Amino acid sequence: MTELFDQKNLQPLYVQVAEKIKQEIDKGTYPAGSKLPSENQLVEVLEVSRVTVRKALQQLTELGYIFSEKGKGSFVKPNKLRHDFLSMSGFAKEAAGSGLEAQNIVDDFQVMPASDLVAEKLNIQQGEPVNFARRLRLIEDQVVSYEEFYIPRVLLPNLTKEDLEGSKFEYLSRHGIEMVKTQQKLIPSLPDTDAQRLLAADKLEPILINQSQNFCEERQVYEYSIVYYKSSLYDFEITARI
Secondary structure (H helix, E strand, O other): OOOOOOOOOOOOHHHHHHHHHHHHHHHOOOOOOOEOOOHHHHHHHHOOOHHHHHHHHHHHHHOOOEEEEOOOEEEEOOOOEEEEOOOOOOHHHHHHHOOOOEEEEEEEEEEEEOOHHHHHHHOOOOOOEEEEEEEEEEEOOEEEEEEEEEEEOOOOOOOOOHHHHOOHHHHHHHOOOOOOEEEEEEEEEOOOHHHHHHHOOOOOOOEEEEEEEEEEEOOEEEEEEEEEEEHHHEEEEOOOOO
16 A cells, blocks of 8 residues: 555545545645546556546545546536525625625627517517627636626617626616516526537536516516526525515
8 A cells, every 4th residue: 555545544545545635625735626637647646546546536526526527537616606596686796605706708799689589578679779798607717607688778878898897787776777576487408509618518417597587667677688507516596585
């Protein structure tokens, strides 16, 4: 047995190896979301067999410390985000509540005529101009979800791509738009090619799609949005208020 591990320890060697890797994760040597050394590297550094390394990684996977992606390796599981579907707070506050720092990247922004579907969702005429944007939501440089939304141009005639780099909720509030009601539809799904690319998700990895109509008055919709969540990175909940 290698001198890195206690020969008198009654625990199997793979358990000791798993504990050693876990200690390095807890110390921050391998931070949340980072890639672990390859099996070959772990074999060399820890001076144990490949079988032992694989069993140790399997145990860490079962305990929820790491996850693997086919052809890419093993990664430290990031802290899960908590998302309350009835919350009126934005992504940044939601991430802060989980002790994480959020970032928005505007992947696309344009003014376009409303399609049949968008016009129906926004209660406007087909062809009316709408602001369209796609924003990637990142935690520690990893895309955890992304949103696509449509807002009538008449409500925000001066909206720009740069305005959306920050908090959308705060921008809307500054322009007198406050959410008073939301209607949401949740759709479990497998990712299409866009979702696979943007979320770095395997084609068989489940995602959750949230379609919502957001109201600034009881009958006035100001936004139609679709959010795509990488399910493995979220804890979803609903808080009912009476």
